[in-house]
């Protein structure tokens with residue numbers, strides 16, 4: 514989490530120096546990540562054992578779909594990007610890997626396994642939102658302001674926010690899990706935090722499959738992009 518706070522992309526937000534190309538890449542790739550989150554949330558509904566859990570996940574899925582388009586339209590407008598062009602971008606390498614990471618536990622049909630890597634991303638976003646908001650440096654003229662505002666005042670943060678509600682489900686399910694299931698869940702949580710860092714990094718450098726291909730094929734793969 515601290516590494517995420519210190520990442521140059523987040524630092525550029527803090528200093529109102531977000532690069533327009535990095536933000537455009539972030540918007541397009543996060544929309545693709547959000548589509549994977551939609552699939553994860555349908556699996557959470559499908560694998561719930563009570564109507565109360567089904568309702569929790571279905572209600573959040575509905576809010577997710579509303580906020581995804583509202584927030585990303587606002588970010589696109591702030592960044593002078595055409596909203597109609599943002600939703601059909603190629604899924605780039607890091608986005609591809611992170612999506613696979615949150616989708617991979619779906620066949621397990623296990624609530625703890627499916628919820629943990631997905632909630633880790635929400636938790637990290639809430640914490641980063643808090644970090645940026647408490648810095649008191651991100652104002653309305655900052656193109657990333659709607660993101661910070663959404664995470665602080667939206668449905669995610671706070672005592673009764675969805676992140677805490679999902680954490681409570683994780684704790685409840687963890688009490689019934691085997692040591693091996695707990696170890697897998699913990700690893701999945703940490704890997705999501707790592708993927709979050711790489712997601713900022715990919716946006717900061719606008720990493721594409723073309724970059725990866727050139728880097729691998731021209732034999733100058735020195736720095737891992």
Ligand SMILES: Cc1ncc(CO)c(N)n1
Nearest residue numbers: 543546547634635638712
């Ligand atoms: C990459 C990423 N992680 C977490 C969230 C929170 O839902 C998001 N929208 N995108």
